[in-house]
Amino acid sequence: MMLLRRLAGPLLSVAMLCLALWALHLLAREVNYHQVRRYVQGISHGRLLLAVLLTTLGYAVMTLYDRFALASIGRQLPWRRVSLISFISYAFSNAVGMSLLVSGSIRYRFYIQSGLSTTEVARVVLFCTLSFWLGLLALTGVTLLLVPVPPELPLAAFGLPMGMLLTLLPLAWLAGGLIRHPLRLWRWRVSLPSPATGLRQILVGAFDWGLAAAVLYVLMPNELNNGFGHFLAIFVIAQMIGLISHVPGGLGVFEAVMLAGFGATGNEALAAPILGALAVFRVIYYLLPLCSATVLVLQREARGLRRKSLWAPWFTGLLPSFFAGLTLVSGAVLLFSGATRALPERMAILREVLPLSVLEVSHLLASVIGMLLLILARGLQRRLDAAYVLTLVLLVAGAAFSLLKGIDYEEATLLTLLAMALAPAHRLFHRRASLFSTTFSIGWIVAIVAVLGCATWLVMFSYKHVDYSADLWWQFSFHQGGAPRALRALVAAATAGMLFALASLIRPVRLRREPPSEAELARALPLIKQFPSAQAHLALMGDKTLLFDPTHKAFVMYDIEGRSWVTMGDPVGVDEDARRELVWTFLEQCERAGGWPVFYQVSPADLDLYLEVGMNLLKIGEEARVRLETFNLDGKSRKVLRNTVNKLTRDGLRMEIVSADAVASLLPHLREVSDAWLRGKRVREKRFSLGAFDPSYLVRTPMALVWQGGQLVAFANLFLNDTREEASVDLMRHLPDGPSGIMDYLFVELMLWARGEGYQWFNLGMAPLAGLQNRRQAPLWNRFGALVFGRGERFYNFRGLQHYKNKFDPEWEPRYMAVPGGIALPMILANVASLIGGGLSGVVRR
Template sequence: MLCLALWALHLLARHVTYHEIRHYVEGVSRQRLVLAIALTTLGFGVMSLYDRFGLAAIGKSLPWRRVTLISFISYAFSNAVGMSLLVSGSIRYRFYLQNGLSTTEIAKLVLYCTLSFWLGLLALTGVTLLIVPLPSGLPMSDWRITIASVMTAIPLAWILGGFIRHPLTLWRWQVRLPKPMTAVRQVAVGALDWWLAAAVMYVLMPDRLNAGFGHFLAIFVIAQIAGLISHVPGGLGVFEAVMLAGFGASGNEHLAASILGSLAMFRIVYYLMPLCAATVLVLQRETHNLRRHLWPPWFSGLLPPFFAGLTLVSGAVLLFSGATKALPDRMAILRSVLPLSVLEVSHLLASVIGMLLLILARGLQRRLDAAYWVTLILLVAGAVFSLLKGIDYEEAIFLGVLALALMPAHRLFYRRASLFSTHFSPGWIVAILAVFGCAAWLVFFSYKHVEYSNSLWWEFSFHQGGAPRALRALVAAAAAGLLFALASLIRPQDPRRAPPSGAELERAWPLIRRYRSAQGHLALMGDKHLLFAPGDRAFLMYDIEGRSWVSLGDPVGEDDDARRELVWSFMEQCERAGGWPVFYQVSPADLDLYLEIGLTLLKIGEEARVPLAAFNLDGKSKKTLRGTLNRLGREGLRLEVVPASAVTPLLPRLEAISDAWLAAKRTREKRFSLGAFDPRYLVRTSMALVWQGERLLAFANLFLTETK
């Protein structure tokens, strides 16, 4: 979709030059810019109503400042990145989970906000299209009334559905529609949000547009819908192409240049500036927490993906800068103080660093220590080369500020894994290719007036060297990406997974004995694979069922860093093998381990626990238990606990009891999380035996640790 959008944009703006667009951007008046910023601020204030009304709808209440902050950060990132449901939903999930909301409540809130977002867009689009005719050049102009009627009917039906008192049944689920006033608020807030977004861009549009706000609004909402449906990050290219087509700018290069300039300003004001503001807010919180030596789990978990996103943006900035023309007055200054060779090398290296930052962003998301240090070095180097290649102080400041913000966050990047072992998901690969594709398009767009020849590759000049420098930088960046991909492909493969050997079980035994949970004893069954942390500081046990890699319980070990690294290593193994990581029967104390890697919590069943230290048979509620115990005593039954060393002679009798029990229950050994009769497993555990005279009636193996 991105390639098609860029191709369409290229056709629509084939007569427009980069200089014309830049000239319009630099000529936007201060009054218009201030008004656009004010409308953007008001728009994000309206967006916070999504969350405030959503919390009220699910019966929850949080301080309005906290809700506004969460809403602003989530929408600042989702608007800039795209995929609003995924991005804003994941940010809300992390924030609201730490503010006392359950997984179900957060899911309801995200659904409420998403529905409000789309219902408002459909309502505004439908009403606008019913009133305002579309230009005949648009494909949907002939179907305007039909499309508008359908779009208007959907939010109207949603509001009227609130009068239905009983829940609706959809397949196996029952859905209770919101009350009419709740639905009206959803539609109204969503429509106002989109109206303000359109107003921001309208004040930035050129005077020669000669279009009223209603006509502009119709084309704006259609372009936004096209961008959202395309799933291209931020609707980049798709939104611009529809706007150009809607205003008939294809044959008018001056109008097309003005519209593209206003679109660039709109993205700066409505997308980039809120993203930078959200960045400042998060960094301010980071600095505050560092002074207090306090890192809340939710905030520590948010920062690495946050820095990864900013690093990705930094790489894109360097690539885009290397693909466009430098300002003539700045080049004149460089020509008087720098040799040409320094300029050429700086331009080349800046683009290479841009590509490497795109790759390193994934390592930061994975919390790799090596990625942290290399990123820090490259950000500083990128800032220096930005100044040397064109006095691009704007980029240098951005990269420098990010480097300064990253410096105190070293503790968050604790993993000692190799950069080349990082798995790149399809989404990450597409993101990197999309950024590089946009940079390539910018090269051809910026220098469309330069006729290609082989001699361009060997042309070095202050005056006419822009196109050759951009081409060489683009190829160098591509080469850097390909070399990294090749190095990753030839890395050693994961060893073949096999049942644990006796030696591996011996390595696990000391960890099992010292761990706070006795569940680690199930590793001794030998039916699960074992994954050890470096230095045998921790291990986890898992089995594979189809595409699901199921880890039983939490990592076993006392070293928290090793346990955290194991969770990451396990997930990366799953990704390399195309599997789905699943952690089964985890403890509440370790939930941050799994939220950190982006997993979703799902509560399955319940577990009964008896506090043995305070347990007794006193009181009326224990009457039945006392009666059972007394009856068994009269029948001559007694309980004996024997150590593991005394289990081997009893194995034949224990096996007979186990087989008889399985036959009576008409079942088989469950294994995995429930255990099984395996002599190698049973001889390592103490045993509780029930005797009647000399006859052994029942047994249960006991999981004992040094503390339990």
């Protein structure tokens, strides 16, 4: 059922695209490729310039979405920065589709960098999305009321009622602003904007859509002279249907509705110019802004690197995705070029200077390269070094073959410019993983299939006048060889994609969930001892699976609860490249299994590892670390600790440190103390982020013992690394009827001992939810965590734990949890709590 829900959206998009292409095939069955190209070539320069100017004005109006949204939440940012963020987000969302997801994620990345909280970014995205739809609904509704719907369109008889309904929705939004108190919808309280703010939303949205319609209107043939109102009615209906279809950019759906609306079915004199105008419209309104946005990002990155501004790291993190998107576009261009007819005058030149065999091979290889670029784009997004090198080689080769197959200097220029932009960015693609180990999301697979489907349709459209026969596959000619070349190139490209898919499917699968072997623990121990954080010793518990990098220079420890694959802490190791690669490897392993990757209790020093792969960060508490160099019992502030230690020393308590080799003989005594402690506290063993009383675990670490005479009254196993960076404890148990203050005594003696051994820090562990702020402007998670911290004593002693650790005057350092974006957060939090608590009952029981 879960898999069906994941597949439903992409499969619906593919189905809608197939239906749209089939509808286009039926509507334009009398049109041929030459007629469309002839109209495109005949569009005057004045019309093209006017379309570009209107497009520029349209994207300028789109920046008002963000400016009004920021004003509605009381935030102000520099106008140039807001305009840049708005333009980039809309350039990509308009071209790629899925506007809420694409523009929302881009805004999130940029606005968080600009100081907005997660809640504020969500409010900005919601404001912009509502403005977008309110404007479209208002424009469509008013247009349907004023202009009759062409009877050729489906549901034309419902045009007037539909217009009334669509107009009422924005009016209801305006009327809702008159209600002063928040509305209650189920569990949520919603405050509607004032009528003035609502009116701004509607007007900006309507003006935006009106300008988009004007761009296409100036490109349409003169035969459509029924006025802008009639054209606008068809345009807004086509755009709405295209948006509802969820096909990227409404590709095919928008074109089919436009042809039907203008009654172009079977009328080649009208259908060919409309298709030509639509093709130019997509280039001007979608492709040119997309390229401009990419240039702006690259320019900003270069400037940021020179000035070392705050923007540089942020744009650096986005660049691989930008290059991946452009590579995807380049691959599609090569496939579409191979599917269409070459210009006769250029072929005449090639016939004089090239052998036919060179032309045939170049055409075939150009399409194969197009398919490979679609695949390599995913590798670039994953920052693979091999994908970077292969993409550079194939871009240059694709440019050369584009010239050899038809002197297509336009696409050769595009490929060359992309290669030149990509060449100096090698440092961004640092991963050494195999390309065949890269996971392809369902959305990515759908995109590749969609491009291949469109290329197939273009072959059928471009050569519909050619009768198919088996002999076509073996025809080679300068004059009549266009159709055979296109068919061979399409099959070769599809075969290349299928071979890659087959090689990926038969690759070894390393998915497993089992306790580590003794050999793996032995391999992990040197890495643990050299790692700065002593908490890496939790791997020795043996309850978490260990995932090593191929060179065995780093590992992550993880466990699985529900769909959450949760690592404990950061990757363990001192090799930064190996640690970075492990984050990617773990992420891809989770994707193959359909799980959610979660990195629990990670440190601020490694946050870039998780931001790089697109994860979100939640602060989950603060960790207390005592600087041993300055720790002592002198002064008035340490009087209570000093008196406690002195009293217990007089009462005969003494601490002993024993090596791991000596722990086995002490296990019976340790068990007696542990069982008594569990009974006295009425708690059960935790796991994952804490150790448990497991003999095989305890014999792997040194032990601190507290004796009173000949009786063992307390113990703690020690985490000690070889670098003397940090010392810590895990399992701490004492007799319930032992001397009062015994834990204070143990901590003080351990810190003094560790200072004498040359350790720099003593780690007291994390105080969950500490340091979270319950302020009005704070993110929702912070406010919820602060509420639990202040009022959750029934379930866990949050405040008491922080207060106890404060008596040792530690330095508090934040700890985070890296989680994937989306709506899975509540389930992830429940899974993590269950994992630590030893089951759901452990979340509410001690």
